[in-house]
Amino acid sequence: MTVRINGKEFEVSPGTSVAAALLNIGYSGFRRSETGESRGPVCGMGICLECRVQIGGVRHVRACMVTCQDHMEIETDA
Amino acid sequence: MPELDRFDVVVVGAGPAGLAAANAAAGFGARVALIDENELPGGQIYRASRGSISASVREVIEDLSKKSVVRFDGSTVFEAPSDGVLRLWGPRGTQDIGYRSLVLAVGGRELFLPFPGWTLPNAMGIGGLQALVKAGLDVREKRVVVAGTGPLLLAVGAYLLEHGARVPIILEQAPLKDLALFGAGLVRYPAKIGQGISLGRHIATRLRAGAWVERAEGSRAVESVTWRKGGKSFQTECDFLACAYGFVPNVELPQLLGCEIQDGFVKVDDQQLTSVKGVFCAGEPTGIGGVDLSQVEGRIAGLVAIGQDDQAEALFGKRESWKRFARSMDRAFALRHELMELSTPDTIVCRCEDVRAGDLVAWESSRTAKLQTRCGMGPCQGRICGPATQKLFGWTQGSVRPPLSPVPLSALGRPLDEIEN
Numbered sequence: 001m002t003v004r005i006n007g008k009e010f011e012v013s014p015g016t017s018v019a020a021a022l023l024n025i026g027y028s029g030f031r032r033s034e035t036g037e038s039r040g041p042v043c044g045m046g047i048c049l050e051c052r053v054q055i056g057g058v059r060h061v062r063a064c065m066v067t068c069q070d071h072m073e074i075e076t077d078a
Numbered sequence: 079m080p081e082l083d084r085f086d087v088v089v090v091g092a093g094p095a096g097l098a099a100a101n102a103a104a105g106f107g108a109r110v111a112l113i114d115e116n117e118l119p120g121g122q123i124y125r126a127s128r129g130s131i132s133a134s135v136r137e138v139i140e141d142l143s144k145k146s147v148v149r150f151d152g153s154t155v156f157e158a159p160s161d162g163v164l165r166l167w168g169p170r171g172t173q174d175i176g177y178r179s180l181v182l183a184v185g186g187r188e189l190f191l192p193f194p195g196w197t198l199p200n201a202m203g204i205g206g207l208q209a210l211v212k213a214g215l216d217v218r219e220k221r222v223v224v225a226g227t228g229p230l231l232l233a234v235g236a237y238l239l240e241h242g243a244r245v246p247i248i249l250e251q252a253p254l255k256d257l258a259l260f261g262a263g264l265v266r267y268p269a270k271i272g273q274g275i276s277l278g279r280h281i282a283t284r285l286r287a288g289a290w291v292e293r294a295e296g297s298r299a300v301e302s303v304t305w306r307k308g309g310k311s312f313q314t315e316c317d318f319l320a321c322a323y324g325f326v327p328n329v330e331l332p333q334l335l336g337c338e339i340q341d342g343f344v345k346v347d348d349q350q351l352t353s354v355k356g357v358f359c360a361g362e363p364t365g366i367g368g369v370d371l372s373q374v375e376g377r378i379a380g381l382v383a384i385g386q387d388d389q390a391e392a393l394f395g396k397r398e399s400w401k402r403f404a405r406s407m408d409r410a411f412a413l414r415h416e417l418m419e420l421s422t423p424d425t426i427v428c429r430c431e432d433v434r435a436g437d438l439v440a441w442e443s444s445r446t447a448k449l450q451t452r453c454g455m456g457p458c459q460g461r462i463c464g465p466a467t468q469k470l471f472g473w474t475q476g477s478v479r480p481p482l483s484p485v486p487l488s489a490l491g492r493p494l495d496e497i498e499n
Contacts, residue, residue, distance in 0.1 A: 017214060019215075020214035029299070040299070044203060044206035045205070048462050064209070
């Protein structure tokens with residue numbers, strides 16, 4: 001299946017979480033912190049909220065809690 | 079307005095404790111609901127691996143459906159709008175469900191202690207990295223430094239090696255003598271010996287006891303860690319750093335429901351009953367004890383919740399044995415004081431609001447620090463920095479309020495589902 005990340009298409013294996021897919025492709029920074037630092041996943045289980053991205057137009061979605069779907073639109077900010 | 083969906087027993091959390099509670103209660107014909115934030119039940123221990131559902135998770139799901147347990151997957155409890163009612167946010171939007179008995183099996187989370195560079199991308203938790211690998215992160219040929227404390231360190235080290243990662247070093251902060259004593263004590267727990275042996279020699283050669291991460295370095299992400307052992311510092315290059323210092327309980331939902339908290343944990347009696355009538359708690363929120371203790375506590379809670387007190391009492395001995403095991407872990411993996419002194423004034427402590435250690439030293443409580451610096455006021459609501467400031471400064475955490483997790487505005491301000499009389 002393919003997902004679009006920041007406008008570019010990437011192939012991902014079914015069952016991969018959005019967080020894992022982003023890391024596999026080489027995005028280690030997912031969002032910008034309050035003072036502009038680049039941040040990525042920490043807890044991997046939905047608690048720390050560091051891995052927030054935009055998915056399908058919805059902002060602040062935890063990338064570690066969502067499984068990639070075909071044609072999913074993902075936007076990072078870092 | 080929809081009618082309120084009512085259950086005999088509602089279980090929050092589908093990890094080892096929650097699954098045991100739901101299965102025990104449903105086994106006697108009670109109408110049981112099982113709520114979990116994840117897309118599938120299983121919690122962290124039985125977390126499904128990428129692509130296909132793992133055999134253990136499939137077994138769990140079949141067991142639940144055989145017993146007609148109603149699952150609310152991908153659903154977060156964010157409010158308790160009235161007595162006996164929980165409000166969820168999930169795939170079907172906002173939903174209220176009612177309960178006669180409630181079992182809180184909400185688990186724990188990793189304890190993170192700040193050090194310079196801990197906020198760099200690719201620096202994460204130990205369980206955190208494992209969860210990501212289970213969700214499809216490819217670690218083949220990646221250099222992963224595993225650091226922190228506790229049995230998870232070795233288990234995840236082995237897991238990463240199995241999945242093709244290069245693990246140059248595993249840093250356990252506890253001194254070797256405490257580890258050896260703990261290892262010798264395992265003789266009393268045959269199930270744990272098997273796990274110990276399977277960790278094997280490839281782990282032993284990488285393990286550095288009495289060693290800890292001082293700082294992580296890198297420009298866009300972690301590139302190396304500087305670690306300390308025996309009064310000397312060493313540097314190791316890596317692609318990922320997995321570092322955490324054991325576990326802390328998730329007590330936010332129990333607190334919201336008014337359950338008494340004692341020394342940071344939910345206070346329960348012999349029957350796993352909290353200070354609130356009809357509300358039980360099992361697993362890590364009542365004391366960090368691992369999967370075996372969680373399962374037996376969950377089973378006890380599920381049985382008492384449907385009035386099977388005698389069946390529950392038969393399990394008290396087993397629970398006591400796993401509690402002893404938990405106490406021996408606490409002793410072996412006690413945190414060294416050096417870990418509380420790693421921050422420099424510009425080290426971030428609250429990752430949500432970017433509050434630095436130097437901004438916090440002037441305040442004497444989490445409440446004043448929160449008001450003055452916004453420490454703990456971000457989206458995680460202090461779940462990460464709260465336990466850290468407790469360790470670093472001895473601050474206790476304040477009260478909780480809904481929503482317990484960030485939910486869309488549309489999820490809030492909804493009238494209560496109609497309650498049938």
